[in-house]
Amino acid sequence: MPSLNPYLSFKNEARPAMEFYQSVLGGDLEVSTFGEYEGMVQDPNENDLVMHSQLTTPDGFVLMGADTPTGMEYRQPAGISVSISGDDEPQLERFWNGLVEGGSVTMPFDVPPWGGRFGMLRDKFGIDWMVAYSPAS
Template sequence: MPSLNPYLSFKNQARDAMAFYQDVFGGDLDISTFGEYEGMVQDPSENDLVMHSQLTSPDGFVLMAADTPSGMEYRAPAGMSVSVSGDDEAALQGYWDKLSESGTVVMPYDTPPWGGKFGMLTDRFGIDWMIALDAPES
C-alpha cells in the first residue's frame, strides 16, 4: 500500500531538527550522511550532512528530511504545513507544547468555532505545523 509522508529540506539543520522531532514524537530515527556514499557531494566538508533521515513514531507517523548541499539550490519551506490531528487530547497537547518551544505561535491552540482544538505554529527550524484535536461527535 502506498504512503504519503512529509519530506523536509534543511540547510545544515536536518540532524538537529530530526533529533528534535524524535523528542516530540518518539520513535526510531535513521540517518544516512552524504559521506556514506562516494561522490554524493562536491565539498568534503559536507560529508556529515544528512542525505536522508527517517523518523518512524510509535503512532505510525513517518517524517523524512535531508540537508541541501551547496551544489543544490536551497529553498526555505513556504506555502505548506505539516498537520497532526486526531482524538488523543493528551498526545496532541504534548506535541503542541514541544513543537512551540522556541517557535512562533501563529494561532494559539484553542477552541475554534467548529469545536475541538486547533492551533498553528512555526517551529524553531522554520517548519509550519497545524495541530488539531477532533471535535467531539454529537
C-alpha cells in the same frame, strides 16, 4: 499500499531538526550522511550533512528530512504545513507544547469556531505545523 510522507528540506540543520522531532513525537530515527556514499558531495566539509533521514513514530507517523548540499538550490519551505490531528487531546497538547518550544505561535492551540482545538505554529527550524484535536464521535 502506498503512503504519503512529509519530506522536509533543511540547510545544514536536518540532524538537529530530526532529533528534535524525535524528542517530541518519539520513535526511531534513521540517518544517512552524504559521506557514507562516495561522490555524493563535491565539498568534503559536507560529508556529515544528512542525505536522508526517517523518523518512524509509535503512532505510525513517518517524517523524512535531509540537508541541501551547496551544489543544489535551497528554498525555505513556504505555503505548506505538517498537520497532526486526532482525538487524543492530552497527546496532541504534548505534541503542541514540544513543537512550539523555541518557535512561534501563529494561532494558539485553542477552541476554534468549529469545536475541538486547533493551533498553528512555526517551529525553531522554520517548519510550519498545524495541530488539530477533534473529539471522538
